[in-house]
Amino acid sequence: MAITAESSSNYNHKMTTNPEQKRILVAPLHWGLGHATRCIPIIKALLEHNFEPIIASDGAALDLLKKEFPILKFFELPSYNISYPKNEKHLKWHFLKSIPHFLKTIKREKAVVKKIVETEKLTGIISDNRFGVWHNEIPCVYITHQINVLSGNTTWLTSKIHQNIIAKFDECWIPDFESKPNLSGKLGHPKAKFPNLKYIGPLSRFHREMSEETIDKLVILSGPEPQRSILEGKLISLLKSKKENIVIVRGIVEEEQNITEIKNIKLYNFMTSIELESTIIKSKLVISRSGYTTIMDLAKLKKKAIFIPTPGQFEQLYLAEYFLKLKIIPSFLQDNITAKDLEWNPNFSGFKFKESVIDFENLFSLF
Incomplete structure (x- = not known):
């Protein structure tokens, strides 16, 4: 797949060309919009800390980030083409059949990333669940809330495969609290300890404000x-x-x-x-x-x-x-x-978790 890059100039964040500015590739998986949206606060933080983020993804995830940050440079990555069968009972078989395509996509992804690292002179990579977005010559971060990947009676296998992928990265950022209460439960809190895990606190692009609730x-x-x-x-x-x-x-x-x-x-x-x-x-x-x-x-x-x-x-x-x-x-x-x-059930509390502040300056010191 050919590398494509494009940029625009109507984002309201002031950017100037600085040859000393470190360039960081941010690459979220396109599986719905969640991976892309949780990268938004990371991209904003990179800009605020004088890095130059470069975005790489595909599909609607890429389209969304173009709308959010139109002045940045974008690259299109090979698509995993993730879909779901209509019958949920066929889901595991559906994904098993997709494994050859996934492996081929990861290989193509690695080749594209290698070229981007060379042409853009990157100093770091932040991959949100994209298996092939890493490079052995620069610091690489993997973002996930799933150290344990649930798949029924094959959970041990899918978790082991994912943990092997995570081990290739310098750090794995888990967007959750390390202790209880937390948001990801056993997904992000394995019994075994892994040396490259960092609990950074929940990632959200939103800020809480008080307002009249006019929408039912x-x-x-x-x-x-x-x-x-x-x-x-x-x-x-x-x-x-x-x-x-x-x-x-x-x-x-x-x-x-x-x-x-x-x-x-x-x-x-x-x-x-x-x-x-x-x-x-x-x-x-x-x-x-x-x-x-x-x-x-x-x-x-x-x-x-x-x-x-x-x-x-x-x-x-x-x-x-x-x-x-x-x-x-x-x-x-x-x-x-x-x-x-x-209809809302008053026997439930709704979300009332504590506020958290992410120490981006410390996290970005890796680069």
Whole structure:
């Protein structure tokens, strides 16, 4: 795959060309938008600490970051083309069949990154779950909340494979609290100790502010197809008869923002970070997947929520059950969801985790 790079000039952060400025490649995985959005505070912090971030990704993740940081330089990486089967029972077989493609993509990814390191004279790499984005001659960081990768009776194998990948990097940043209470549970807290792990605190692009809650329910959709569209259809059907102010963010990044209305529901194809932050703050209740980035954002904003995990995705099913058992956030399976399930249960607390401040200056000292 040919390397493509492009840039624009209407981002409001002042940037000047500085030959002494260190260049850091930031490369999030395109699996929904979560990996890209949690890299936003890292990219902003790099700019604030006088680094020059260079972005590399693919698909909607790349499109989103172009909208957030249009003045930066972007490279397109080979796509993993992650998708989900309609029947969740076929998920494991679906991914097993995809292994040859994944391995080929990792190999192509390594080749592209090698060229970027040479042409851009990089001094460091931050990879968010992209296995092939590393280079043995410069400091490399891997971001993940899954040291343990759940996959049913093959969890031991998938965790071992992932841990071997993590071991190639100089540091692994885990966006969570090290001690209890924490957001990732056993996913990010293995029993065995690994020398390159760093718990940096939850990553969120949002900032908490007080505002009147004028939106009754906010639905945030994300993740691979066809499950994203299946859930969208179910929720519209269940919510359109309610006498409430409802907003749905479809999670489809396109050239232009489109807003449509279905009875009491206002649908956005996507929102920028600033728009989504304001909308979440103004919402009484958020309905979403139990993806980890969404969890970090809602915890930051201390919101009430209802989780509907992606069918067959072990990580989301575990996280939904984790917060259900803690009586923090209720959750329901997609296939059985009812209108009654979409009402807040006062027996749950909602997110009330402590505030955390990430020491970016210390983290960036690696570079």
